[in-house]
Amino acid sequence: MRVGYVQFAPEFGEVERNLERVAELISPDQGDLWVLPELFATGYQFASAQELAEPVPEGPTTARLIALAHEKSCHIAAGLAEKADGHVYNAAVLVGPSGLVARYRKVHLFYKEKHLFAPGDLPFAVADIGKAKVGLLVCYDHLFPEAARALALQGADLIAHPANLVMPGLAQLTMRVRAMENRVFTVTANRIGSEARTGEMLRFTGLSQIVAPNGDVLAHAPPDAEDVRVIEIDPAQARDKHLTQLNDLFADRRPDFYRRLLG
Numbered sequence: 001m002r003v004g005y006v007q008f009a010p011e012f013g014e015v016e017r018n019l020e021r022v023a024e025l026i027s028p029d030q031g032d033l034w035v036l037p038e039l040f041a042t043g044y045q046f047a048s049a050q051e052l053a054e055p056v057p058e059g060p061t062t063a064r065l066i067a068l069a070h071e072k073s074c075h076i077a078a079g080l081a082e083k084a085d086g087h088v089y090n091a092a093v094l095v096g097p098s099g100l101v102a103r104y105r106k107v108h109l110f111y112k113e114k115h116l117f118a119p120g121d122l123p124f125a126v127a128d129i130g131k132a133k134v135g136l137l138v139c140y141d142h143l144f145p146e147a148a149r150a151l152a153l154q155g156a157d158l159i160a161h162p163a164n165l166v167m168p169g170l171a172q173l174t175m176r177v178r179a180m181e182n183r184v185f186t187v188t189a190n191r192i193g194s195e196a197r198t199g200e201m202l203r204f205t206g207l208s209q210i211v212a213p214n215g216d217v218l219a220h221a222p223p224d225a226e227d228v229r230v231i232e233i234d235p236a237q238a239r240d241k242h243l244t245q246l247n248d249l250f251a252d253r254r255p256d257f258y259r260r261l262l263g
Helices: 017-024 058-071 110-117 140-141 145-153 170-182 235-239 255-262
Strands: 004-006 034-035 074-084 089-097 101-106 125-130 135-137 158-160 185-190 209-211 217-220 227-232 241-244
Touching: 004 017, 004 185, 004 209, 017 058, 017 140, 034 158, 034 185, 058 074, 058 089, 058 101, 074 101, 074 135, 074 158, 089 135, 089 158, 101 135, 101 241, 110 140, 140 145, 140 158, 140 170, 145 158, 170 185, 170 209, 170 235, 185 235, 217 227, 217 241
Parallel strands: 004 034, 034 074, 135 158, 158 185
Antiparallel strands: 004 227, 074 089, 089 101, 125 135, 185 209, 209 217
């Protein structure tokens, strides 16, 4: 299975231009699953998230992603601002050639996102795309081990992680740990560039990466340049949870003790 990330600098508010840039960047390569950054089509620093939010799957961004997935015979995981039932969510979608496959709304909101978005209200999503089972997280979710574990316990072979990271190196470390502690592949797609629309400068840190279930970094991007990488992985590696002949990461869990501790 070929998986890849797209790292680029979205132009705020230029939805069509950002969509076309993604199509251009992935056009030379063939991937089974592409992961795009968080809020890849709109940019990040909203004054009001209502201004560019769209319904899913009816909105133009999801529709264009589905068309691109059909054209490329692939699946695409991407972050976008979703408008639903009077709320706006920092969301992620997984689409394929036939349409929307899964949707996730970011549970853990970062910094001023708490003023802009409603917290996610959907379960952590895992979808079978044929060659692998894919789970979705968004950016700051990386710091919560329970989120990745919830996906792994549902059978995820790979965690797609759209991100707009501003803390250099942090998520790159935690997503390696999430891969190791769950024995899954992780693909983090971060953006580059900067935004200062609301009086505060945010600099995005790049360093997108693909990590193996043993924590090895299989591909990584620079901190400040566009980068597109696609590599071959074997999802079967994520289905073997053994560390030794006598230790299986999931079989060795002791949930009764965890529940006792958590009350």
